[in-house]
Amino acid sequence: MALTGVLRPGHAQVRVLNLEESIRFYRDVLGLVETGRDAQGRVYFKCWDERDHHSYVIREADSAGLDFLGFKVLDKATLERLEADLRAYGLQTTRLPAGDLLETGERVRFELPSGHLIELYAEKTIVGNGVGLINPAPWDGAREHGIAPVRLDHALLYGPNIAEVQKIFTEVLGFYLVERVLTPDGQDNAAIWLSCSHKVHDIAFAEYPEKGKLHHCSFLLDTWEQVLRAGDIMSMNQVAVDIGPTRHGVTRGCTIYAWDPSGNRFETFMGGYQPYPDYEPLTWTFDNFGQGLDFPQRKLHETFLSVVT
Amino acid sequence: MALTGVLRPGHAQVRVLNLEESIRFYRDVLGLVETGRDAQGRVYFKCWDERDHHSYVIREADSAGLDFLGFKVLDKATLERLEADLRAYGLQTTRLPAGDLLETGERVRFELPSGHLIELYAEKTIVGNGVGLINPAPWDGAREHGIAPVRLDHALLYGPNIAEVQKIFTEVLGFYLVERVLTPDGQDNAAIWLSCSHKVHDIAFAEYPEKGKLHHCSFLLDTWEQVLRAGDIMSMNQVAVDIGPTRHGVTRGCTIYAWDPSGNRFETFMGGYQPYPDYEPLTWTFDNFGQGLDFPQRKLHETFLSVVT
Amino acid sequence: MALTGVLRPGHAQVRVLNLEESIRFYRDVLGLVETGRDAQGRVYFKCWDERDHHSYVIREADSAGLDFLGFKVLDKATLERLEADLRAYGLQTTRLPAGDLLETGERVRFELPSGHLIELYAEKTIVGNGVGLINPAPWDGAREHGIAPVRLDHALLYGPNIAEVQKIFTEVLGFYLVERVLTPDGQDNAAIWLSCSHKVHDIAFAEYPEKGKLHHCSFLLDTWEQVLRAGDIMSMNQVAVDIGPTRHGVTRGCTIYAWDPSGNRFETFMGGYQPYPDYEPLTWTFDNFGQGLDFPQRKLHETFLSVVT
Amino acid sequence: MALTGVLRPGHAQVRVLNLEESIRFYRDVLGLVETGRDAQGRVYFKCWDERDHHSYVIREADSAGLDFLGFKVLDKATLERLEADLRAYGLQTTRLPAGDLLETGERVRFELPSGHLIELYAEKTIVGNGVGLINPAPWDGAREHGIAPVRLDHALLYGPNIAEVQKIFTEVLGFYLVERVLTPDGQDNAAIWLSCSHKVHDIAFAEYPEKGKLHHCSFLLDTWEQVLRAGDIMSMNQVAVDIGPTRHGVTRGCTIYAWDPSGNRFETFMGGYQPYPDYEPLTWTFDNFGQGLDFPQRKLHETFLSVVT
Ligand SMILES: CC(=O)/C=C/C=C(/O)C(=O)O
Ligand SMILES: CC(=O)/C=C/C=C(/O)C(=O)O
Ligand SMILES: CC(=O)/C=C/C=C(/O)C(=O)O
Ligand SMILES: [Fe+3]
Numbered sequence A, B, C, D: 001m002a003l004t005g006v007l008r009p010g011h012a013q014v015r016v017l018n019l020e021e022s023i024r025f026y027r028d029v030l031g032l033v034e035t036g037r038d039a040q041g042r043v044y045f046k047c048w049d050e051r052d053h054h055s056y057v058i059r060e061a062d063s064a065g066l067d068f069l070g071f072k073v074l075d076k077a078t079l080e081r082l083e084a085d086l087r088a089y090g091l092q093t094t095r096l097p098a099g100d101l102l103e104t105g106e107r108v109r110f111e112l113p114s115g116h117l118i119e120l121y122a123e124k125t126i127v128g129n130g131v132g133l134i135n136p137a138p139w140d141g142a143r144e145h146g147i148a149p150v151r152l153d154h155a156l157l158y159g160p161n162i163a164e165v166q167k168i169f170t171e172v173l174g175f176y177l178v179e180r181v182l183t184p185d186g187q188d189n190a191a192i193w194l195s196c197s198h199k200v201h202d203i204a205f206a207e208y209p210e211k212g213k214l215h216h217c218s219f220l221l222d223t224w225e226q227v228l229r230a231g232d233i234m235s236m237n238q239v240a241v242d243i244g245p246t247r248h249g250v251t252r253g254c255t256i257y258a259w260d261p262s263g264n265r266f267e268t269f270m271g272g273y274q275p276y277p278d279y280e281p282l283t284w285t286f287d288n289f290g291q292g293l294d295f296p297q298r299k300l301h302e303t304f305l306s307v308v309t
């Protein structure tokens, strides 16, 4: 949790081309738990070990991509304060009413210079992770239905002006910079990894000319063996795999990038280290970005730089 | 990091009966990195992936046990504020001068009703984790010298009046309760696990008649395979093992408890989940504490309840 | 496979006190695949990755224990030859007709001096492991139903005169000694591990005054993480756990010993090394048997020596 | 061990372009144990857990590639018999005197139709794996020096007429076919995996117009986590990585292919299943070879088909 009271990425809403096919994919292959559908036809999912009502929402649309990403904050007072801080910083905010997203309180939304819609919210119905609050087992059958990630972990977004985005996240929202890749001339950041916790990233951005692009939403697995299992399940289900299994140099995380049926990249990953706000950021030079992306292969896969939704 | 700016358990000072034997143990068997010795004869260690100068200090004494446990806070202003808050709460605090512990700034110390000395400090020299800040490899040879934990993770302390201890940690220092074990009559807590981060515990307490007792300091490993390796190394080096390898039900962590040559219990563990302040605490009933302690065995090992230093 | 053509332990028949309860245990908790029931009321199981019709058979009886253990041999000519060799060695053999065990050819049975009934057979219907013979996936859902071992791996039997048993296995059946534990006086073997393959043991024996006792049947898992998962599932299902998770010093295997509902011990384990007939056997002195049994703990658990069925 | 008495691939001799650079690579990066040098300038290595004097020999030459691959057989009588069998089959054999390879007995050499030199030998000095024969620890420091594979496991060779090669290995030497990839027309085998044990392959061949080519020698690791560690070490040491970490569909093995400093591909891998001679071979159709090679990616990497030494 940031000192500001920002807790974690709590939901992403993603556009899919075919709702039924996507439900099958997210429920049975990625192994999310379906928790609801709303009047707009949106379908709500959570990861098995999450306790809030949902973390991933899909809606059918003509093009894939990210509608918005929401961060849960500590409470309503925090929400008020952060809205005031965003406005004081010069950003416009809008309010979405409680219930607009199922089981979710009021949301404060603003647009980043990179073109992404970010939301803050303080309330979402707690549904639990299925093992209860008294003498809980460490897991139950839901952990083994499909890939079954533990939680929505972070997202990597592509868009312009990430220097200004970084300022908003660090100066207003209380995030800190964990790692970064320099531009070829070494003068700017080509990509930044930001944390509001001790996760190696809660959100990341890469500089990109087009606004509002999604590189990937990332789902956490517990172990490297679960990453292998994820790759097996992807192959058994004809999921298009992009990169991995491998280790990122950046963040040390162990990963597979793949695409959902609509072409939205997602990541199943584990590992990395646990940074603190008093850590100096780690820096990757552009010439070594290949090692940062794919540590064993040291290869700057072309799709990483160019394929987004 | 707590909203109050408390970052993490940053050092423990532990008494050992024979300094040379203990140095060999902590350096070559547990695999800590020795970083200094001071005029008082204390020896300083850090875990390989920690960046601050030290996290574990030993001194020779006639009896084993814990001298004090220190938490790093965000900055000097935070230190001032927390000292004021502790005093306002009714606790006495004392200041230890910068340099009293090597490479460490001023410390604010207070005594818990459980008889433990807790310190806060804002400054410690950053020495890095050995892989540098530019294009860092995920690890280096230090990761494989001895058991080689990643960091000092938490401590479990035994003493009286943990209800009051819990109040201090939650109401003054900004910790939150993650899990607890009830007393047999279900009216009180027999043990509490508290977090100032998203770690499943930064500190834990068990109710115990005697004041100021150490149950264990705990060192983090990355994987269950590293826990097996730790057990192998313990056996190869005649380390006295208490419990494990096994999984705790409480915290889900995977663990070995063992004793240093002086009889101070330590833990090498991995795993658990990552809680947030908006999570309801998990509760273990006393009749099921066996499963909480040793999930596969469901056994309330007698040593757990009675052997402390 | 031994030079004699003995392939592997192919089936064990075990007595259980309550058939229905045992079916639920073996099918849903241990996660064997039920493949048949016969007119005598016996229930047949296989492990998910085995290709033959069954490897584990249970029948209801008044006392728990092992009825017999069968080894598959290469073909009918091998069966004839080995029967002749056993007789030439001085052992009585009897023939059980094809079909006596479901989907199984004729069996040659003999009794060891230790009181155990051992069988050889050449034919059992191949039912496959569920992933097919063309472009097979590495696993399917059966791998995650219950503990779901890969195969029946070995058994440890207790009885008198294991020196003579060893002669039969090595001189007639083509096994070789992989490891052994000496008696306290160092003059004899207290326990022997024998292989007819490159498995670290296909069968093992410990000297024991009573005849025909079962210490455990052992089921193979792929990884140490699967051993942890097995322990979790045992705890979730109130299975009585004996020892582990831990590593055996003997064989290096990583193990949990537990009991089925009738008190038959079984093992879920992984690992060890892969010996060859040209390897010198490894020897454990009796004073160090604790480390051989439980490498991290170095503890000669009392149940290991005394609890058998 | 095959019924014929063929035990395992016991040594490979490989040509390197620069001896000193190669010694550093094989000793410090791959982590083999150097065990000797001979008058011809050859350097001998073993894997840490192997007991024989060496399994991998390098010599400096103008071009990279494989000189020969040797299989250890049970004893001298077996060597005589197999030589007679090879001759009876119509192959020419030659004898290399004891001592020609350090600490190695007489070798029987023959050439395959694929152009590869294969040797059989019965004797090589046992040097042990470093942990002794009495109360051995499961491993020692050698396991963590460099990648440190457990053993030389298999080789994949490219050359013409693998149908005839298969006949020699199965009809004369007692191997059996474990898996195969069909040619595009489904009439022949494009690649075959052969075992003389319960390893999923002791040797493999792919049809290729040029004679005597080496695709890779393969070194066994214990776990998927060790494969990740191998990839880390490769990257830290600028080793050219070809494919992986990933899982092969063929054999289920988990792998990294990389190149030594001379361009000889090698593999570090773990896993797979343990077949028996009574198993029907598994068949991969050519259109699905991508999944056979790289299960998660389902990609028939071009280098796999074309880069050999
Ligand atoms: C004792 C218990 O039930 C669980 C403990 C979890 C821990 O990591 C620990 O504090 O050692
Ligand atoms: C009992 C002992 O020391 C080692 C045993 C190894 C085994 O896999 C077993 O037979 O269970
Ligand atoms: C090439 C392929 O499809 C599978 C190969 C499996 C192996 O272990 C190997 O020979 O490298
Ligand atoms: Fe990511």
Ligand SMILES: [Fe+3]
Pocket (backbone or CB within 6 Å): B154, B155, B156, B216, B218, B267
């Ligand atoms: Fe602990």
Ligand SMILES: [Fe+3]
Pocket (backbone or CB within 6 Å): C154, C155, C156, C216, C218, C267
């Ligand atoms: Fe066993």
Ligand SMILES: [Fe+3]
Pocket (backbone or CB within 6 Å): D154, D155, D156, D216, D218, D267
């Ligand atoms: Fe291979």
